[in-house]
Amino acid sequence: MKENRSKLVLLLAVAFVLCSAFRADKPVVTIFMIGDSTMANKKLDGGNPERGWGMVLPGFFSEDIKIDNHAANGRSSKSFITEGRWAKVISKVKKGDYVFIQFGHNDEKADSTRHTEPGTTFDDNLRRYVNETRAKGGIPVLFNSIVRRNFVQPQDASITKDIRRTPGEKEQPKEGTVLFDTHGTYLDSPRNVAKELGVVFIDMNKITHDLVQELGPVESKKLFMFVAPNQIPAFPKGREDNTHLNTYGARTIAGLAVDAIGKEIPELAKYIRHYDYVVAQDGSGDFFTVQEAINAVPDFRKNIRSTILVRKGTYKEKIIIPESKINISLIGEDGAVLTNDDFANKKNVFGENMGTSGSSSCYIYAPDFYAENITFENSSGPVGQAVACFVSADRAFFKNCRFLGFQDTLYTYSKQSRQYYEDCYIEGTVDFIFGWSTAVFNRCHIHSKRDGYVTAPSTDKGKKYGYVFYDCKLTAEPEATKVYLSRPWRPYAQAVFIRCELGKHILPEGWNNWGKKENEKTAFYAEYESRGEGANPKARAAFSRQLKNLKGYGIKTVLAGDDGWNPVEDGNKLLDVKR
Incomplete structure (x- = not known):
């Protein structure tokens, strides 16, 4: 007896481990993002519309991918390390994860806490990110900086600073039609390090440059933080910002970025969605x-x-x-x-x-x-x-x-509606599926919370079909012990249950006439091969039927109408219907 009990405990333990494995939480792969404000998540206080392109990236990947965005305003490849931000990220990276790396905007700044030099210190920091990611089994991806919206020719070769203005505070330089570079050789470092170390490189600057140049000086403002005065509480005086993106800009640029990512990283392409x-x-x-x-x-x-x-x-x-x-x-x-x-x-x-x-x-x-x-x-x-x-x-x-x-x-x-429900869950108490439409429920779970009626169709006279349930499972809460499959809201109600599993909460008579004997002459209530404790064909209400075959009850036939709608085979494909 003791030996059998030990075997049972062992079997239960194995079963628990197996079930836990099958219940493993998604996502299985994380994309960590490190970079500056053009990539970062933003606060939403005061209706702030500013977004980093990394903030909106989760909407472009399936839930098999987790986006963990650590990019932060004002950080360079240097300060991200010295402030301990990189140590926090790399401690979380596991085998198969990705690290998206985009710096440059703040490496250009003159202050010693952030400044790096392309070709030397900037490249060294990028190499560190790559090598330490690989040491953890992660996959590094290098990006260069997105373009600044600058349609004014620089007066010299120096790097242009980020400019944020309050509208009307001073006269602005006249813009031309040509977009000028403001990043210089800082754009080359990610490309060069990627080539040197065999890392995927995404040319975000070219992607965004081409977009902004195509839009031109007027339309391109729609991508950036151009806010009129007295429109948004976060910026009561307004704002003109050629560096940072608004919601529309971030979504647009993230969409272009994921297309490039999918092309360069086939392993991620299958998770991308638009x-x-x-x-x-x-x-x-x-x-x-x-x-x-x-x-x-x-x-x-x-x-x-x-x-x-x-x-x-x-x-x-x-x-x-x-x-x-x-x-x-x-x-x-x-x-x-x-x-x-x-x-x-x-x-x-x-x-x-x-x-x-x-x-x-x-x-x-x-x-x-x-x-x-x-x-x-x-x-x-x-x-x-x-x-x-x-x-x-x-x-x-x-x-x-x-x-x-x-x-x-x-x-x-x-009355003219056709509806199709596939693998859905529907719960309620009384008449919790009701109305005039022709509706098919395929492999659905129908759950009664209390005693009552599952359906109350009001099918019009002359209609060929009302409700048809295929391979559905009907369950109930413990307190629900007296449930009818249907009662007719209108005299010509129709409901048919085909190969459905009925719980013990379904009453033996199955069908109700809503207190009107005359409804029994007009309602069409039927079953075909019901099973489960609630299946009781011999005890069913005399006015209901047990179908001998399914002639005329194919899903395609029930929903076809005049246009041949067939969601089972065609999914959500649109019909060529003139409107």
């Missing part, structure tokens, strides 16, 4: 709120998707995607939650009840909407009807999304 807009609460994106990003999408942008990344965070907003914002793809990082706490009996500004439709946290009206890895939540709690997501859009596709709430969680609103 989105039209990034939403992030830490300032690493284009916007702080999801609604701002949606509003920025051009109206009726045809034949192409507008992609929005929502970085990790809880965004408490009431989101509306109007009909004009077609073809939006909303992609979330793990932990991206869109939430609000309205409910039907909550008063609006006029003292009226919001009602069920008015309670939703998110409204989706535009066709060809796609969401992936997003949580849609109504956080008001068990207070009656409180919608998490109101979907009126046609050809709406949700992949790996979560819908959280209690009563009336997911409102499939429009």
Whole structure:
């Protein structure tokens, strides 16, 4: 007995180790960034729009890559070492990590705490960064400085200083159309050391020079910190800064940088991603709120998707995607939650009840909407009807999304809408999937939090399909023991469960007539090969059906409509639909 117990303990220990290995936290690779203010993270106080290009870099990589940005304002390759910043970074570097190195702006400064000389001390510092990174098994990458926006020819060969002006404080030199270099031979050191030591080199100066020269003296100001007076609390008198980037500039330049990185470092290329807009609460994106990003999408942008990344965070907003914002793809990082706490009996500004439709946290009206890895939540709690997501859009596709709430969680609103949910999680209590739309739920997890009804379709008379669930799993909290698969909100309600695993919380009769005997004549409720403790075909309500085959119930057939929409095979590919 004792021997068997020892074997059992050993087996459990092995199982724990294996499970821990499979649960290893991502990311597996870190990109450390060291450099100056043009790369650094910035404070957001007072609506400060200044960004280093490294600050926005996380929005260009998948979550398999972690960006750990240690670049700091005012630092040179020398002061970054003497202040102990490099020691902190190198102590964290592990095998396979990357170190992105970009200095130069402050090495040019005259003060002895920062100044280095290209060809000697500057090169020596870069060699140290490279060699010590390699000694830890890391991969160093050298960058030279981004361009200063300087359309005024220097009076001599000296290095131009960073200039930050208050608008109108003194007359400015007249700008021409040619962009002049201000870094001199400091640009050569990273290139030379990279060649000498066999290190990848990214010519950030050429990338940014070409961009700024192409834009010219007027348009290029949009990249840099040109702020009009009385516009931003952080700079009440305004600012004119030819060195430091604003949000748009940092995002633009980071996008060009990652393209170069992907070309030079194939191992990182597979992790690179480009989105039209990034939403992030830490300032690493284009916007702080999801609604701002949606509003920025051009109206009726045809034949192409507008992609929005929502970085990790809880965004408490009431989101509306109007009909004009077609073809939006909303992609979330793990932990991206869109939430609000309205409910039907909550008063609006006029003292009226919001009602069920008015309670939703998110409204989706535009066709060809796609969401992936997003949580849609109504956080008001068990207070009656409180919608998490109101979907009126046609050809709406949700992949790996979560819908959280209690009563009336997911409102499939429009009679003309087709909706597809793949590998989604939906929870609630009463009628928590309800509405008029034709909707397919494929491999979804449907969770009852209390006794109630999973669905309440209101399918129109004459419609061929209502709700169809394929290979879904229905579970419940322990206190939920009396749950119906559906009740008909309208007489011609339709719901079909195909090959679904039903927990013991599903009542033997399975289906409810909403207290109206006449509904039994018009509603279409059916199952095919249900399994699990809640599968009980012999005890089901007499007005429900057990399908003998799946003729007419292929997902492609259910969703095809007149245009042949097939999200299972085509994913979120756009159809050639005239609008």
